[in-house]
Amino acid sequence: MMKKHIEHTAQLLEELSKELQRLNLWQEQKPSPLELSSSAPFCCDTLTFEQWLQFIFIDKISEMINQGKRLPTKIALTPMAEVSFKHLSAQGESLLVIIKKIDETLTAQGE
DSSP: OOHHHHHHHHHHEEEHHHHHHHOOOOOOOOOOOOHHHHSGGTTTTTOOOHHHIIIIHHHHHHHHHHHTTTOOOOOOHHHHHHHHTTTGGGGGGHHHHHHHHHHHHHHHTOO
16 A cells, blocks of 8 residues: 555656646745745745755655655645645646645645
């Protein structure tokens, strides 16, 4: 069962990456090490939420999957995503669906 959750999470990370790119929220240039090292939740004082997803969340969870590490089981990205992507209105619906599925998948693996 655990392997299924891991594979599904990896697939969702790929979908998230593609959706961020489709919405032109993907960034080619990596933020500075200082911006990436913020201790604020979601690095909200140095990064946009889409930057945090791309450069911290996707990278970190992918690395954990590749190294066979245990994935987080208490996660709630959806509330932050709803606020951060409000400006996208209907265009952002599929992005929010993917993020909600990530929350649900990671939470379910801990049950």
